[in-house]
Amino acid sequence: MTELPEYYFRVRENGAAVFRVDTMNRQRRIDMDQIAVVNIRNGEIKPQGGRELSDEDRAEIEAWMDQRRGLLASRALDDIHRAIDHLNLTTQWAQSKATDSELEDVTDALLLAMHDLRSVLVRKKADRVMSDD
Numbered sequence: 001m002t003e004l005p006e007y008y009f010r011v012r013e014n015g016a017a018v019f020r021v022d023t024m025n026r027q028r029r030i031d032m033d034q035i036a037v038v039n040i041r042n043g044e045i046k047p048q049g050g051r052e053l054s055d056e057d058r059a060e061i062e063a064w065m066d067q068r069r070g071l072l073a074s075r076a077l078d079d080i081h082r083a084i085d086h087l088n089l090t091t092q093w094a095q096s097k098a099t100d101s102e103l104e105d106v107t108d109a110l111l112l113a114m115h116d117l118r119s120v121l122v123r124k125k126a127d128r129v130m131s132d133d
Contacts, residue, residue, distance in 0.1 A: 004021050004030065006020065006021055006060070007019065007057075007060050007061075007064070008021050008032055009038075009064050011068075014041050015037065015039040015040045015041070015065075015068075016038050016040075016064070017034055017036075018035050018037070018057075019034050020032070020033045020035050020057075034049065035048055035049070035051060035057060036057070036061060038064075040068055040069055043065070045058065045062075
């Protein structure tokens with residue numbers, strides 16, 4: 001039988017609920033005791049149930065938070081690369097397949113979103129160029 005981890009992290013929108021996993025009980029069942037709630041945006045770790053977290057608990061939670069931040073950052077970058085692909089596919093669709101009524105339905109929203117994105121990208125590029133000088 002595969003050994004279960006000592007901690008389980010139930011992912012929530014801004015972090016996780018942290019549980020200590022216990023399989024060493026008389027009934028040989030899995031017990032999960034919530035020990036903390038974490039917020040990865042602000043780094044806050046809130047112990048639950050009036051308990052104090054051990055140094056080991058904190059180290060495990062902080063390691064998970066670092067790993068989770070890295071995973072979310074890589075997913076965000078992957079999403080941007082997918083958005084580039086979608087823009088290219090949208091261009092091909094508009095050029096070769098879209099009907100006039102379909103174009104009428106999406107053109108204004110696309111133009112505004114692309115204008116907004118272009119404005120931000122140009123400003124950020126200018127900031128980077130100026131800071132390199």
